[in-house]
Amino acid sequence: MERVVGTVTRGLRTPIINKGDDIEEIVVNTVLKASEVEGFTINDKDIVAITESVVARAQGNYAPIESIAKDVSNKFGNDTVGVIFPILSRNRFAINLRGIAKGAKKIVLMLSYPSDEVGNHLVDLDTLDEKGINPWTDVLTEKEYRDLFGYKKHTFTGIDYIDYYKSLVQEYGIDCEIIFSNDPKTILNYTKSVLACDIHSRFRTKRILLKNGVQKVYSLDNILSESIDGSGYNEDYGLLGSNKATEDGVKLFPRNSQGVVEKIQKILVEKTGKNVEVMIYGDGAFKDPVGKIWELADPVVSPGFTKGLEGTPNEVKLKYLADNNFAGLKGAELENAISEHIRNKNADLTGAMEAQGTTPRQITDLLGSLCDLTSGSGDKGTPVVYIQGYFDNYTK
Secondary structure, eight states: OOOOOOOEEEEEOOOOOOTTOOHHHHHHHHHHHHHHHHTOOOOTTOEEEEEHHHHHHHHTOEEEHHHHHHHHHHHHTTSEEEEEOOOOOIIIIIHHHHHHHHTOSEEEEEEOSSBOTTOOBSSOHHHHHHHTOOTTTOOEEHHHHHHHHOOOOOTTTOOOHHHHHHHHHHTTTOEEEEEEOSOGGGGGGTOSEEEEOOSTTHHHHHHHHHHTTOSEEEEGGGTTSSOSTTOOOOTTTTTTTOEEEETTEEEOOOSOHHHHHHHHHHHHHHHHSOOOEEEEEOOOOOBOTTTOOBSOOSSOSOSEEOGGGOSOOOOOOHHHIIIIITTTOOHHHHHHHHHHHHHTOOSOOTTOGGGTTSOOSOHHHHHHHHHHHHHOSSSOOOOEEEEESTTOOTTO
Protein backbone atom coordinates (compact mmCIF):
# COMPACT_ATOMS: atom_id res chain seq x y z
CA MET A 1 0.00 0.00 0.00
CA GLU A 2 1.20 3.51 -0.79
CA ARG A 3 2.61 5.34 2.19
CA VAL A 4 0.59 8.46 3.03
CA VAL A 5 2.28 9.68 6.25
CA GLY A 6 5.67 11.37 6.58
CA THR A 7 7.25 12.42 9.87
CA VAL A 8 5.44 11.28 13.03
CA THR A 9 6.25 12.77 16.43
CA ARG A 10 5.05 11.29 19.71
CA GLY A 11 5.40 12.72 23.19
CA LEU A 12 6.03 9.80 25.56
CA ARG A 13 4.98 9.82 29.19
CA THR A 14 7.44 8.73 31.85
CA PRO A 15 7.32 8.38 35.61
CA ILE A 16 8.25 11.51 37.59
CA ILE A 17 12.04 11.44 37.53
CA ASN A 18 14.03 12.17 40.68
CA LYS A 19 17.62 12.34 41.79
CA GLY A 20 19.42 9.02 41.52
CA ASP A 21 17.05 7.49 38.96
CA ASP A 22 18.62 5.55 36.10
CA ILE A 23 17.68 7.93 33.27
CA GLU A 24 19.00 5.63 30.54
CA GLU A 25 16.92 2.68 31.77
CA ILE A 26 13.81 4.85 32.18
CA VAL A 27 14.10 6.25 28.65
CA VAL A 28 14.64 2.84 27.05
CA ASN A 29 11.77 1.25 28.98
CA THR A 30 9.52 4.18 28.08
CA VAL A 31 10.23 3.75 24.38
CA LEU A 32 9.74 -0.02 24.45
CA LYS A 33 6.48 0.24 26.40
CA ALA A 34 5.13 2.96 24.10
CA SER A 35 5.98 0.85 21.07
CA GLU A 36 4.09 -2.09 22.54
CA VAL A 37 1.04 -0.16 23.73
CA GLU A 38 0.70 2.15 20.72
CA GLY A 39 1.62 -0.49 18.17
CA PHE A 40 4.45 1.21 16.32
CA THR A 41 7.62 -0.50 15.14
CA ILE A 42 11.07 0.73 16.16
CA ASN A 43 13.17 1.35 13.05
CA ASP A 44 16.70 2.36 12.12
CA LYS A 45 17.07 6.17 12.02
CA ASP A 46 14.16 6.74 14.40
CA ILE A 47 14.99 9.43 16.96
CA VAL A 48 14.63 9.47 20.72
CA ALA A 49 14.90 12.91 22.31
CA ILE A 50 15.00 13.61 26.05
CA THR A 51 14.48 17.02 27.62
CA GLU A 52 17.58 18.25 29.45
CA SER A 53 15.54 18.90 32.57
CA VAL A 54 14.90 15.26 33.45
CA VAL A 55 18.50 14.30 32.73
CA ALA A 56 19.73 16.95 35.16
CA ARG A 57 17.09 15.90 37.71
CA ALA A 58 18.25 12.30 37.58
CA GLN A 59 21.83 13.48 38.03
CA GLY A 60 20.82 15.65 40.99
CA ASN A 61 22.56 18.56 39.29
CA TYR A 62 21.28 21.29 41.61
CA ALA A 63 22.96 24.14 43.44
CA PRO A 64 21.84 26.45 46.27
CA ILE A 65 22.36 30.20 46.06
CA GLU A 66 24.96 29.85 48.82
CA SER A 67 27.22 27.99 46.38
CA ILE A 68 26.74 30.67 43.72
CA ALA A 69 27.52 33.32 46.32
CA LYS A 70 30.69 31.59 47.45
CA ASP A 71 31.96 31.21 43.88
CA VAL A 72 31.24 34.88 43.13
CA SER A 73 32.93 35.95 46.36
CA ASN A 74 35.98 33.80 45.60
CA LYS A 75 36.33 35.40 42.18
CA PHE A 76 35.56 39.05 42.98
CA GLY A 77 36.36 39.49 46.68
CA ASN A 78 35.37 42.96 47.92
CA ASP A 79 35.09 44.48 44.43
CA THR A 80 32.07 46.27 43.09
CA VAL A 81 30.74 43.80 40.53
CA GLY A 82 29.37 44.95 37.21
CA VAL A 83 26.61 42.50 36.34
CA ILE A 84 25.96 43.14 32.67
CA PHE A 85 23.49 42.03 29.99
CA PRO A 86 21.37 39.54 31.98
CA ILE A 87 18.20 38.29 30.34
CA LEU A 88 14.91 39.30 31.94
CA SER A 89 13.54 36.10 33.40
CA ARG A 90 12.24 34.90 36.75
CA ASN A 91 12.93 31.31 35.72
CA ARG A 92 16.33 31.78 34.08
CA PHE A 93 18.14 34.55 35.91
CA ALA A 94 16.35 35.78 39.03
CA ILE A 95 17.68 33.07 41.34
CA ASN A 96 21.15 33.40 39.86
CA LEU A 97 21.00 37.11 40.64
CA ARG A 98 20.10 36.35 44.24
CA GLY A 99 23.20 34.18 44.53
CA ILE A 100 25.38 36.79 42.84
CA ALA A 101 24.07 39.51 45.16
CA LYS A 102 24.66 37.38 48.23
CA GLY A 103 28.33 37.01 47.23
CA ALA A 104 28.99 40.66 46.27
CA LYS A 105 29.63 43.87 48.20
CA LYS A 106 28.01 46.18 45.63
CA ILE A 107 26.45 45.60 42.22
CA VAL A 108 26.18 47.84 39.19
CA LEU A 109 23.49 46.19 37.07
CA MET A 110 23.74 47.12 33.39
CA LEU A 111 20.74 46.17 31.29
CA SER A 112 20.63 46.13 27.52
CA TYR A 113 17.72 47.98 25.94
CA PRO A 114 15.19 48.13 24.34
CA SER A 115 15.31 44.37 24.92
CA ASP A 116 17.55 41.66 26.30
CA GLU A 117 19.37 39.32 23.93
CA VAL A 118 16.47 36.85 23.71
CA GLY A 119 13.87 39.50 22.92
CA ASN A 120 12.25 40.40 26.26
CA HIS A 121 11.43 44.07 25.80
CA LEU A 122 11.80 46.81 28.38
CA VAL A 123 10.52 49.42 25.93
CA ASP A 124 9.41 49.25 22.30
CA LEU A 125 11.36 50.70 19.39
CA ASP A 126 8.64 53.16 18.44
CA THR A 127 8.88 54.75 21.89
CA LEU A 128 12.66 55.06 21.52
CA ASP A 129 12.14 56.84 18.20
CA GLU A 130 9.55 59.12 19.72
CA LYS A 131 11.90 60.10 22.54
CA GLY A 132 14.91 60.49 20.24
CA ILE A 133 16.97 57.85 22.03
CA ASN A 134 19.63 55.82 20.24
CA PRO A 135 20.16 52.55 22.15
CA TRP A 136 23.51 51.95 20.46
CA THR A 137 25.06 55.17 21.73
CA ASP A 138 22.95 56.53 24.60
CA VAL A 139 23.69 55.51 28.19
CA LEU A 140 20.86 56.04 30.67
CA THR A 141 20.76 56.09 34.44
CA GLU A 142 17.77 54.56 36.19
CA LYS A 143 16.27 58.03 36.78
CA GLU A 144 16.79 59.05 33.16
CA TYR A 145 15.18 55.83 32.01
CA ARG A 146 12.16 56.33 34.28
CA ASP A 147 11.78 59.97 33.26
CA LEU A 148 11.73 58.94 29.62
CA PHE A 149 9.75 55.71 29.70
CA GLY A 150 8.06 55.46 33.09
CA TYR A 151 7.10 52.09 34.54
CA LYS A 152 6.32 49.33 32.06
CA LYS A 153 5.48 45.69 32.78
CA HIS A 154 6.53 42.72 30.70
CA THR A 155 3.87 41.65 28.20
CA PHE A 156 3.63 38.05 29.41
CA THR A 157 4.76 38.07 33.04
CA GLY A 158 3.34 41.40 34.22
CA ILE A 159 6.68 42.11 35.94
CA ASP A 160 8.59 45.39 36.01
CA TYR A 161 12.01 43.74 35.75
CA ILE A 162 13.94 46.85 36.73
CA ASP A 163 12.26 47.05 40.12
CA TYR A 164 12.20 43.27 40.46
CA TYR A 165 15.91 42.75 39.86
CA LYS A 166 16.81 45.70 42.07
CA SER A 167 14.69 44.30 44.90
CA LEU A 168 16.43 40.90 44.64
CA VAL A 169 19.82 42.54 45.14
CA GLN A 170 18.67 44.85 47.91
CA GLU A 171 17.12 41.90 49.74
CA TYR A 172 20.65 41.13 50.96
CA GLY A 173 21.41 44.69 51.98
CA ILE A 174 23.55 45.17 48.87
CA ASP A 175 23.70 48.53 47.12
CA CYS A 176 22.46 48.24 43.53
CA GLU A 177 22.95 50.89 40.86
CA ILE A 178 21.17 50.33 37.54
CA ILE A 179 22.26 51.69 34.18
CA PHE A 180 21.17 51.03 30.61
CA SER A 181 23.64 50.53 27.77
CA ASN A 182 24.42 48.18 24.89
CA ASP A 183 28.15 48.90 24.90
CA PRO A 184 30.16 46.56 27.15
CA LYS A 185 32.77 49.30 27.68
CA THR A 186 30.23 51.43 29.56
CA ILE A 187 30.54 49.30 32.68
CA LEU A 188 34.25 50.15 32.94
CA ASN A 189 33.28 53.69 33.98
CA TYR A 190 31.79 52.15 37.13
CA THR A 191 33.99 49.15 37.93
CA LYS A 192 36.82 47.09 36.47
CA SER A 193 35.36 43.83 37.78
CA VAL A 194 32.67 42.40 35.54
CA LEU A 195 30.39 39.38 35.35
CA ALA A 196 29.06 39.07 31.79
CA CYS A 197 25.64 37.44 31.98
CA ASP A 198 24.81 37.34 28.27
CA ILE A 199 24.51 33.91 26.71
CA HIS A 200 25.30 33.78 23.01
CA SER A 201 27.30 37.02 22.81
CA ARG A 202 29.43 36.39 25.91
CA PHE A 203 32.66 35.73 24.02
CA ARG A 204 32.42 39.04 22.18
CA THR A 205 31.55 40.87 25.40
CA LYS A 206 34.58 39.46 27.21
CA ARG A 207 36.85 40.16 24.26
CA ILE A 208 35.80 43.83 24.18
CA LEU A 209 36.24 44.20 27.94
CA LEU A 210 39.66 42.55 27.92
CA LYS A 211 40.77 44.88 25.16
CA ASN A 212 39.64 47.96 27.10
CA GLY A 213 41.16 47.56 30.54
CA VAL A 214 38.92 45.27 32.58
CA GLN A 215 40.80 43.78 35.54
CA LYS A 216 38.55 40.83 36.33
CA VAL A 217 36.01 39.41 33.91
CA TYR A 218 34.00 36.22 34.10
CA SER A 219 30.86 34.98 32.39
CA LEU A 220 28.08 32.76 33.70
CA ASP A 221 29.75 29.66 32.29
CA ASN A 222 32.63 30.36 34.71
CA ILE A 223 30.33 30.31 37.76
CA LEU A 224 29.75 26.79 39.15
CA SER A 225 31.95 25.26 36.48
CA GLU A 226 33.14 23.07 39.34
CA SER A 227 31.44 21.94 42.53
CA ILE A 228 31.34 24.35 45.45
CA ASP A 229 30.96 22.55 48.78
CA GLY A 230 29.35 19.55 47.10
CA SER A 231 26.98 21.51 44.89
CA GLY A 232 26.00 20.58 41.38
CA TYR A 233 28.02 22.08 38.57
CA ASN A 234 28.59 22.01 34.83
CA GLU A 235 32.17 22.04 33.63
CA ASP A 236 31.18 23.34 30.18
CA TYR A 237 28.38 25.79 30.89
CA GLY A 238 28.40 26.67 34.58
CA LEU A 239 25.19 28.60 35.31
CA LEU A 240 24.26 28.87 31.64
CA GLY A 241 21.20 26.77 30.93
CA SER A 242 20.13 26.78 34.57
CA ASN A 243 16.51 27.07 35.70
CA LYS A 244 14.84 28.06 38.92
CA ALA A 245 14.30 25.02 41.14
CA THR A 246 13.25 26.77 44.36
CA GLU A 247 13.49 30.32 45.68
CA ASP A 248 16.92 29.37 47.01
CA GLY A 249 18.38 27.14 44.33
CA VAL A 250 18.74 26.29 40.65
CA LYS A 251 18.79 23.21 38.47
CA LEU A 252 21.83 23.26 36.21
CA PHE A 253 22.30 22.05 32.64
CA PRO A 254 22.99 18.28 32.62
CA ARG A 255 26.53 16.90 32.73
CA ASN A 256 28.02 14.23 30.47
CA SER A 257 25.14 14.49 28.00
CA GLN A 258 27.15 12.75 25.32
CA GLY A 259 27.68 9.72 27.52
CA VAL A 260 23.96 9.55 28.30
CA VAL A 261 22.82 9.55 24.66
CA GLU A 262 25.43 7.03 23.58
CA LYS A 263 24.44 4.65 26.38
CA ILE A 264 20.75 4.89 25.47
CA GLN A 265 21.59 4.20 21.83
CA LYS A 266 23.68 1.18 22.80
CA ILE A 267 20.94 -0.33 24.99
CA LEU A 268 18.32 0.16 22.27
CA VAL A 269 20.57 -1.63 19.77
CA GLU A 270 20.97 -4.51 22.21
CA LYS A 271 17.21 -4.77 22.87
CA THR A 272 15.81 -4.08 19.39
CA GLY A 273 18.63 -4.58 16.90
CA LYS A 274 17.86 -1.10 15.53
CA ASN A 275 20.19 1.89 15.35
CA VAL A 276 18.07 4.65 16.85
CA GLU A 277 19.52 8.16 17.07
CA VAL A 278 19.36 9.88 20.46
CA MET A 279 19.62 13.49 21.59
CA ILE A 280 19.09 15.65 24.67
CA TYR A 281 17.33 18.93 23.99
CA GLY A 282 16.60 22.18 25.79
CA ASP A 283 15.10 25.32 24.29
CA GLY A 284 13.87 25.00 20.73
CA ALA A 285 15.49 28.13 19.24
CA PHE A 286 12.39 29.60 17.64
CA LYS A 287 10.99 33.13 17.83
CA ASP A 288 7.55 34.15 19.10
CA PRO A 289 6.12 36.67 16.60
CA VAL A 290 3.83 38.24 19.22
CA GLY A 291 6.08 38.55 22.26
CA LYS A 292 9.21 38.81 20.05
CA ILE A 293 11.01 36.38 22.35
CA TRP A 294 13.69 34.19 20.84
CA GLU A 295 13.32 30.85 22.61
CA LEU A 296 16.97 30.08 23.30
CA ALA A 297 18.00 30.91 26.84
CA ASP A 298 20.09 27.72 26.89
CA PRO A 299 23.67 27.96 25.62
CA VAL A 300 22.92 25.30 22.98
CA VAL A 301 19.80 23.52 21.79
CA SER A 302 21.33 20.08 22.26
CA PRO A 303 24.19 19.41 24.67
CA GLY A 304 24.49 15.79 23.52
CA PHE A 305 23.51 13.82 20.41
CA THR A 306 24.55 10.69 18.55
CA LYS A 307 26.60 10.83 15.37
CA GLY A 308 23.73 10.35 12.95
CA LEU A 309 22.28 13.73 13.97
CA GLU A 310 25.34 15.74 12.95
CA GLY A 311 25.17 18.31 10.17
CA THR A 312 22.39 20.07 8.27
CA PRO A 313 19.61 18.77 6.01
CA ASN A 314 20.43 18.26 2.34
CA GLU A 315 17.06 18.81 0.74
CA VAL A 316 15.62 20.15 -2.48
CA LYS A 317 12.45 22.28 -2.66
CA LEU A 318 9.64 20.28 -4.26
CA LYS A 319 7.70 23.34 -5.40
CA TYR A 320 10.84 24.72 -7.08
CA LEU A 321 11.28 21.49 -9.04
CA ALA A 322 7.59 21.45 -10.00
CA ASP A 323 7.57 25.11 -11.08
CA ASN A 324 10.95 25.13 -12.84
CA ASN A 325 12.76 21.89 -13.70
CA PHE A 326 9.58 19.97 -14.55
CA ALA A 327 7.06 22.75 -15.24
CA GLY A 328 5.69 20.96 -18.30
CA LEU A 329 4.84 17.73 -16.52
CA LYS A 330 1.77 16.65 -14.56
CA GLY A 331 0.41 13.70 -12.66
CA ALA A 332 2.40 10.47 -12.50
CA GLU A 333 4.96 11.79 -14.97
CA LEU A 334 5.72 14.75 -12.69
CA GLU A 335 5.88 12.53 -9.59
CA ASN A 336 8.28 10.13 -11.29
CA ALA A 337 10.53 12.94 -12.52
CA ILE A 338 10.74 14.57 -9.08
CA SER A 339 11.39 11.22 -7.39
CA GLU A 340 14.19 10.44 -9.81
CA HIS A 341 15.70 13.90 -9.26
CA ILE A 342 15.68 13.42 -5.48
CA ARG A 343 17.27 9.98 -5.73
CA ASN A 344 20.12 11.45 -7.76
CA LYS A 345 20.56 14.80 -5.99
CA ASN A 346 24.04 16.00 -5.09
CA ALA A 347 25.44 15.07 -1.71
CA ASP A 348 26.02 18.76 -0.98
CA LEU A 349 23.38 21.22 -2.23
CA THR A 350 24.93 24.30 -0.65
CA GLY A 351 24.24 27.25 -2.94
CA ALA A 352 22.07 25.25 -5.35
CA MET A 353 18.96 27.10 -6.57
CA GLU A 354 16.83 23.98 -6.13
CA ALA A 355 17.62 24.08 -2.38
CA GLN A 356 16.58 27.71 -1.88
CA GLY A 357 13.96 28.11 0.84
CA THR A 358 14.99 24.94 2.67
CA THR A 359 16.05 25.45 6.27
CA PRO A 360 19.85 25.74 6.65
CA ARG A 361 19.89 24.97 10.37
CA GLN A 362 21.66 22.19 12.20
CA ILE A 363 19.58 19.02 12.33
CA THR A 364 19.71 19.05 16.13
CA ASP A 365 18.42 22.64 16.20
CA LEU A 366 15.50 21.75 13.95
CA LEU A 367 14.72 18.67 16.02
CA GLY A 368 15.01 20.74 19.20
CA SER A 369 12.23 23.04 18.01
CA LEU A 370 10.07 20.06 17.09
CA CYS A 371 10.67 18.40 20.45
CA ASP A 372 10.28 21.54 22.54
CA LEU A 373 6.90 22.26 20.98
CA THR A 374 5.86 18.62 21.38
CA SER A 375 6.79 18.26 25.03
CA GLY A 376 5.83 21.80 26.00
CA SER A 377 7.05 23.47 29.17
CA GLY A 378 4.11 22.75 31.45
CA ASP A 379 2.16 19.70 32.57
CA LYS A 380 2.03 17.46 29.50
CA GLY A 381 4.26 14.94 31.26
CA THR A 382 6.05 13.87 28.07
CA PRO A 383 9.77 14.58 28.56
CA VAL A 384 10.71 11.93 25.98
CA VAL A 385 9.86 12.50 22.32
CA TYR A 386 9.91 9.73 19.72
CA ILE A 387 10.24 10.75 16.07
CA GLN A 388 9.83 8.54 13.03
CA GLY A 389 10.30 9.31 9.35
CA TYR A 390 12.33 12.46 9.90
CA PHE A 391 15.02 11.44 7.45
CA ASP A 392 12.58 10.17 4.83
CA ASN A 393 11.87 12.08 1.65
CA TYR A 394 9.32 12.00 -1.17
CA THR A 395 10.85 8.85 -2.65
CA LYS A 396 10.50 6.68 0.45
